[in-house]
Amino acid sequence: MRYFKQALKISALGLLLATGQALAHGNVTPQSVDTKDLEKLGDEWLETNPYRDHPQHDLAVKIGASAYNQNCAACHGLEAISGGMTPDLRELEVGEFGDEWYKERVVNGAVRDGRVYMPRMGDVLSQEALWAIRTWLETVAVEQ
Ligand code: HEC
Incomplete structure (x- = not known):
């Protein structure tokens, strides 16, 4: 029992430290995303999610x-x-309104007073990957 409690404490601490670090420095190592089978979108950022009504929506x-x-x-x-x-x-x-805000945040991140609350994900992930994420997010969206 004692050992169990100790182990619990340690893992809770680990979790706290991990989240704390991610939040404090925006220090998340980007993982590459394989988008080669998705239609290419070019260099200019689109304003709305191109994959919403698209034959490749499910992909x-x-x-x-x-x-x-x-x-x-x-x-x-x-x-x-x-x-x-x-x-x-x-x-x-x-x-579309959600798209606009989504794009603004993923491209610019959230940086205030020199603190990175969210890194600029658009610098490390492709537009294809980020709109694919938005497409998935819409499948788990909840009414407010
Ligand atoms: C290091 C932590 C971190 C990571 C990684 C991160 N975010 Fe964020 N994100 C935040 C924080 C913190 C905010 C709130 C920013 C603020 O206070 O203005 C936020 C805000 C947002 C918002 C605006 C939401 C709203 O309701 O205003 C969107 C959209 C978003 N993130 C998308 C993403 C996506 C997509 C990814 C992955 C590609 C991602 N974020 C990765 C921390 C993170």
Whole structure:
């Protein structure tokens, strides 16, 4: 019993440290996302999600789910269920208005007073990968 409690304490501490670090420095190592089978989108950022009404919608969902787990879940939570430290991305508005805000955040990140709350994900992930993530997010979206 004692050993068990000790182990619990240690793992809780580990978790705390890990989240703390990610939040403090935005220090998340980006994982590459294989988007070669998705339609290429070019260098200019689009304003709306091109994969929403697209023949490759389902492929985008699949790629987006795994890209999310590797690049966003550490901060925004597994299955996009936030633990409360970061916005819950299931609550992003579905459709064009949500797209606009999504794009703004993933391209620019969130930096205030020199602190990186969220890194500029657009610098490390392709536009294809980021719209695929948005496509997946819409499949788990909840009404506010
Ligand atoms: C290092 C932690 C971290 C990582 C990694 C991260 N985010 Fe964030 N994200 C945040 C924080 C913190 C905020 C709130 C920013 C603020 O306070 O303005 C945020 C805000 C957002 C918002 C705006 C949500 C809203 O309701 O305003 C979107 C969209 C978003 N993140 C998408 C993503 C996506 C997609 C990824 C992965 C590609 C990602 N984030 C990776 C920490 C992170």
